[in-house]
Amino acid sequence: MSVLEISDLITAVEPDSGHRLPVRRAEVIGRLRESGDERAARIVARLPVDADGVLDPCAVDRLLIGVHTELQRLSEELRVGERLVHLLGPLFAAIRAAGAERGPYRLVDVGCGLGYLLRWLAATDALGPDVELVGVDLSAALVGEADRLARAEGLNCRFVHGNAFDLPQAATVYVSTGVLHHFSDPALAEFFQAQAASPAQAFCHFDIAATPLAPIGAWMFHRARMRHPLGRHDGVVSALRAHSDEALLRAATVPGIRALLYDPRGTANPFCTTVRPIIGLRPPLEGSFRQAFGRSGRRLVGQDQLTEPAR
Numbered sequence: 001m002s003v004l005e006i007s008d009l010i011t012a013v014e015p016d017s018g019h020r021l022p023v024r025r026a027e028v029i030g031r032l033r034e035s036g037d038e039r040a041a042r043i044v045a046r047l048p049v050d051a052d053g054v055l056d057p058c059a060v061d062r063l064l065i066g067v068h069t070e071l072q073r074l075s076e077e078l079r080v081g082e083r084l085v086h087l088l089g090p091l092f093a094a095i096r097a098a099g100a101e102r103g104p105y106r107l108v109d110v111g112c113g114l115g116y117l118l119r120w121l122a123a124t125d126a127l128g129p130d131v132e133l134v135g136v137d138l139s140a141a142l143v144g145e146a147d148r149l150a151r152a153e154g155l156n157c158r159f160v161h162g163n164a165f166d167l168p169q170a171a172t173v174y175v176s177t178g179v180l181h182h183f184s185d186p187a188l189a190e191f192f193q194a195q196a197a198s199p200a201q202a203f204c205h206f207d208i209a210a211t212p213l214a215p216i217g218a219w220m221f222h223r224a225r226m227r228h229p230l231g232r233h234d235g236v237v238s239a240l241r242a243h244s245d246e247a248l249l250r251a252a253t254v255p256g257i258r259a260l261l262y263d264p265r266g267t268a269n270p271f272c273t274t275v276r277p278i279i280g281l282r283p284p285l286e287g288s289f290r291q292a293f294g295r296s297g298r299r300l301v302g303q304d305q306l307t308e309p310a311r
């Protein structure tokens with residue numbers, strides 16, 4: 001079964017600068033056909049090209065903004081903002097209590113897309129005035145739209161185009177939603193190593209839980225709530241690409257980081273577990289984080305405690 005997302009193939013950027021590169025439609029169609037995904041190839045075949053067969057960047061941007069606008073519904077319905085605050089509240093309490101770093105603190109949303117999460121955090125002021133909110137994305141079009149929406153709503157958050165790990169100012173905490181499954185295993189390991197090597201105190205990344213029900217659940221949701229065939233297609237592929245609990249904990253357990261999975265498979269109801277976070281923090285913070293977290297802390301599991309076999 002194909003595990004290529006159309007949105008990953010129709011845009012190409014230089015990984016360091018986010019500078020856009022031309023994409024030939026025929027090459028994308030060829031890759032999709034090679035992977036056996038004729039339906040995806042047909043979706044791409046309908047996208048406009050110039051005389052050289054290069055995909056029209058403006059049409060691609062419009063399409064991605066449209067699909068991400070629909071995708072916001074997923075974050076709204078799964079209450080990703082509230083779930084993030086449930087973890088970040090105790091995490092920032094532990095960071096403040098440790099006193100190693102003085103505020104203001106910086107929360108960086110890696111691959112922020114349209115910035116729904118940060119706009120929600122800014123609108124609710126859920127983390128307090130000493131936490132600066134910065135969204136970063138390699139897509140200039142998505143970041144531009146995130147910025148426009150934040151300004152229209154008068155929100156105190158900002159959006160930057162580029163690589164989240166090349167910011168001039170360091171993050172205190174990195175977060176993301178729906179980004180991890182875009183990485184292959186080696187890229188996932190590099191992603192966590194980059195955060196461990198940075199001055200950041202912690203990270204918290206939400207992504208689709210790799211349960212047997214995830215692909216059918218994703219199909220139902222995207223069928224019901226999304227109109228564009230690209231969004232429907234990529235939604236199901238995302239669920240197929242989701243990393244297992246074991247793979248996430250293995251990749252995130254790097255020197256200088258205590259990695260914990262919240263609600264791992266086997267401890268939570270698979271009908272309710274749609275997305276779940278991998279958390280990493282500097283080891284001295286773990287005690288006060290768990291204390292601030294209270295009883296929910298029992299649902300945090302490290303690599304040493306994971307008993308469920310890989311799917």
Ligand SMILES: C[S@@+](CC[C@H](N)C(=O)[O-])C[C@H]1O[C@@H](n2cnc3c(N)ncnc32)[C@H](O)[C@@H]1O
Pocket residue numbers: 068071072075110111112113114115136137138139142162163164165176177178179182
């Ligand atoms: C599927 S989108 C998720 C968007 C958003 N978080 C959401 O939930 O709607 C993944 C995004 O991650 C971005 N991305 C991946 N790695 C990145 C990095 N190192 N720095 C900035 N953006 C990155 C891609 O450009 C893409 O727009």
